[in-house]
Amino acid sequence: MTRIAVFPGSFDPLTNGHLDIIKRAIDIFDKLIVTVAINTNKNALFSLEERVQIIQDVINYEKLSDVYVMSTDRLTVDFMKIHHANYIVRGIRNENDYLYERDIANINSVLADNNIESVFLLAKSQNEKLSSSMLKEIIRFNGDISKFVPKVVLDRIKSK
Numbered sequence: 001m002t003r004i005a006v007f008p009g010s011f012d013p014l015t016n017g018h019l020d021i022i023k024r025a026i027d028i029f030d031k032l033i034v035t036v037a038i039n040t041n042k043n044a045l046f047s048l049e050e051r052v053q054i055i056q057d058v059i060n061y062e063k064l065s066d067v068y069v070m071s072t073d074r075l076t077v078d079f080m081k082i083h084h085a086n087y088i089v090r091g092i093r094n095e096n097d098y099l100y101e102r103d104i105a106n107i108n109s110v111l112a113d114n115n116i117e118s119v120f121l122l123a124k125s126q127n128e129k130l131s132s133s134m135l136k137e138i139i140r141f142n143g144d145i146s147k148f149v150p151k152v153v154l155d156r157i158k159s160k
């Protein structure tokens with residue numbers, strides 16, 4: 001059976017932490033779909049279309065095969081049914097992430113009648129403190145985020 005996983009998130013913007021999880025996940029699964037969700041908060045840096053395009057550019061730049069990116073306005077479990085995915089990949093940075101992710105995983109499992117499995121990858125120590133929301137703050141004050149995002153992302157932010 002082909003093991004298809006989704007990696008859902010906002011990715012506004014994609015960080016080195018996200019990219020690390022993508023690279024490690026594709027070593028485990030046959031196919032990985034990065035699913036970019038509608039951003040409900042008003043502090044969005046990039047639109048949904050821009051975020052998808054940026055992630056596609058990163059996938060191409062890094063030559064990641066079997067990794068795809070799609071936007072979705074569906075519940076993750078509904079998206080997964082359509083795309084025959086059985087695994088959800090999420091990254092865990094700290095105990096807060098763990099508690100949050102545990103609740104989501106339990107709810108998703110119920111929603112999908114136990115037909116899916118959530119798989120958690122621990123953030124690399126250098127990425128533990130890294131979040132898109134913190135980067136957005138630094139960007140708004142014109143700070144240097146070159147150490148925290150892939151070059152493709154950095155170029156897009158600079159040209160914005």
Ligand code: ADP
Nearest residue numbers: 008009010011012017018090091092123127130
């Ligand atoms: P969401 O709004 O769904 O939390 P994010 O884009 O913030 O979306 O995160 C998507 C996933 O990536 C989550 O599982 C999150 O825990 C994980 N993640 C975020 N930042 C990092 C990081 N620095 N290292 C590893 N995983 C991360």
